[in-house]
Amino acid sequence: MHKLLKSISLVALAAGMAAPSVQADAGDWLVRLRAIHVAPSESAEISAIGGDASIDTATVPELDISYFLTDKVAVELILATTKHSPVAIDTAAGDVPLGSVRLLPPTLNFQYHPMAGEKFSPYFGAGINYTMFYDQDATGDVVTQIDYDNSFGFSLQAGADIEINDKWFFNADVKKLWLGTDVSINNGAINADVDINPWIIGVGFGRRF
Template sequence: MKKIALVAAFCAAVVGWSDAAVAQTVSGKEAGSFMVRGRMIGVLPDESAKLALNGTGISGSAKVDNAFVPEVDFSYFITENIALELIAATTRHGVTARNPAGLGDQNLGSVWLLPPTLTLQYHFLPKNWISPYVGAGINYTFFYNEKAGGGVARTVDYENSFGWALQAGVDIQLQDRFYLNIDVKKLFLSTDVTINGPLGRITADVDLDPWIVGVGVGYRF
């Protein structure tokens, strides 16, 4: 609920800023221009899971830790309103199985994610100093450097997968080419996890579905 409240507050702020910005015109965004941004992001999984032991469903769920890392993205403006954005960042997450088969919480170790995401954006008020935008696109997530946590997990493997992305954000022009940026994304991302250990093979169908919340600066050229 806290994550949903945060996003709702952000969207309300964007609407308010948009109304205030209507009369304030600057050089703004242009067709054929590029923008590069650097952000500090929080990756906040909204996870759920279905577990099975040796092919038989068992009780339990999964917990994936939040992560906070720097991120870089690149945008190309097809028109002053329409842009393509590609983001790149990598994050490390600790993973816990919550009470599988009544055994109590089990440390499953950690995994790194690399989720390049391409979105098609629509930028409102491109010639105003406050310019909100929305976007939607596709994601492909690479899981790598998996480390098992011992106990029920001697080895662990995550399957790479495609997902979808929704996005909302705002660019606030600080100078002619410099911007402050606030951005929220929702990724719809699933993976199949295989865990081998003393109990046998545990499989999990995990929906990660993270929120990605970022603040940073951008440069348009």
């Protein structure tokens, strides 16, 4: 994880040294499309059978829309959805597949761009997300019904925009989300308090309007 973050930073810095000046003014809209890798840092407390949770990673597209309130402060809405196949591990019943579920965690971040107008324009953000769990499918022999509660969480973000021309730019971005859910299995026979807390690493391109 640390090597990947370092590599992204070095690529962004090298591109920024050769890029023209990044300009951002109050009222600007920025739309970015990234490829993101979602890596959960999961843990769980599971009633009745004990154990922990294991959640697979996912790589998906992400769309975000930013609006500059001033030349250094922006608000950003982030949209992406992922599909996961969680497993309850090390339980009294062994490893128990929990089917599959999709997550939609729209996230609203406030960003500070301290070097707006420079060739390489980093930013830092913080905000909230609301995670919706849908398309839940319990297909195992042990788990015949499963339900995930929607929940609020928090986010931190760091990234950089490097301008290609006056409209287009390259983007690298890292986010940490704190999100969790209460899970009911087999109509409440088993309950779990699950923390997902993913790292989200993305690269892509954006356009200024």
